[in-house]
Amino acid sequence: MVFSPQVMPLSYPYERLPDAGTAFKVAPGVNWVRMPLPFALDHVNLWLLEDGVDASGVPACTVVDTGAALDPTRDNWRRLLATHRLKRQIVTHYHPDHLGLAAWLERETGAPLWMTLGEYTSGQLHRLGVGNYGLDSLIELCRRHGLDERQLAGMAGRGNSYAKIVPEIPATFRRLFSGETVLIGADSWRVIVGYGHAPEHASLYCERLQVLISGDMMLPGISTNVSVQSEMPDANPLALFLESIAAFLALPAETLVLPSHGKPFRGLHQRIAELQAHHRDRCEVLLGACATPKTAAELIPVLFQRDIGDPHQLVFAMGEAIAHLNYLHQSGVLARELDIDVFRFRKAH
Numbered sequence: 001m002v003f004s005p006q007v008m009p010l011s012y013p014y015e016r017l018p019d020a021g022t023a024f025k026v027a028p029g030v031n032w033v034r035m036p037l038p039f040a041l042d043h044v045n046l047w048l049l050e051d052g053v054d055a056s057g058v059p060a061c062t063v064v065d066t067g068a069a070l071d072p073t074r075d076n077w078r079r080l081l082a083t084h085r086l087k088r089q090i091v092t093h094y095h096p097d098h099l100g101l102a103a104w105l106e107r108e109t110g111a112p113l114w115m116t117l118g119e120y121t122s123g124q125l126h127r128l129g130v131g132n133y134g135l136d137s138l139i140e141l142c143r144r145h146g147l148d149e150r151q152l153a154g155m156a157g158r159g160n161s162y163a164k165i166v167p168e169i170p171a172t173f174r175r176l177f178s179g180e181t182v183l184i185g186a187d188s189w190r191v192i193v194g195y196g197h198a199p200e201h202a203s204l205y206c207e208r209l210q211v212l213i214s215g216d217m218m219l220p221g222i223s224t225n226v227s228v229q230s231e232m233p234d235a236n237p238l239a240l241f242l243e244s245i246a247a248f249l250a251l252p253a254e255t256l257v258l259p260s261h262g263k264p265f266r267g268l269h270q271r272i273a274e275l276q277a278h279h280r281d282r283c284e285v286l287l288g289a290c291a292t293p294k295t296a297a298e299l300i301p302v303l304f305q306r307d308i309g310d311p312h313q314l315v316f317a318m319g320e321a322i323a324h325l326n327y328l329h330q331s332g333v334l335a336r337e338l339d340i341d342v343f344r345f346r347k348a349h
């Protein structure tokens, strides 16, 4: 008989969700806040960490992530700020649901922004849409990967959606470094930089509490979006993501994971194995479909088992399809051909 290594299944210690505008304790000094989002993914989690007292002796806190720059989030924040003094904002990465309200919060509370350099500058570049960070370049990338004119027109109609939902970003920030330890209240949190979802995503790990604030690098239930973007068309974010999640195996199996979406969970090693299997499986499916040459656009129904019409979803789907194709191409198992300005991928011999 062969015994497979014992891995703990995922468990969710908190069944109840925090009420809007309230903080719910999940570990000593660590509180869970849930903010609404107007997307299919309808919420984002923030973490309020108790952080000593301010200059006038009032208990203060550091928040990890800020929520989207939308009125329901501001309303919830106003309720929180009635009972919490905000001292510092740490933002895991530049995506709108994480960075969106940082400038507003800085104005309301004076709390400075702490962020990695790669995330801060990416946010600024996406907001301004300079160089290949703009919408035109995204449309060109998708044209080259086989989307038709109707689908491209749908994408163009969205405009610079990043600037719409992140209208402003704090003018200054304190740079966070990979491996740095940040003292928050009585606890030390180590910055773990991860790649593949965003350029320099910061997760935070507290050894004493065995708590990982994973951001979007480790989610239960859904797999993290791993996308090629137009400023780095030949990037291999899937290889980076797989390397980054494997590095989380160094943390204890019983770590309490606090993800940006979904509920806090235990079963980190099991979740890593599930995500590795998920991407392996998607790669196999793509390899099978590329027995005859295919574009990324043609492979979307294969990868997602459905057609994707909504332009917002299509951006994510194309990014994810190209990420898997670049990974397989750069591993040498898929060949890539340029056929009148459109890339096609086929199984290499």
Ligand SMILES: [Zn+2]
Pocket: 093, 095, 197, 198, 216
């Ligand atoms: Zn994200």
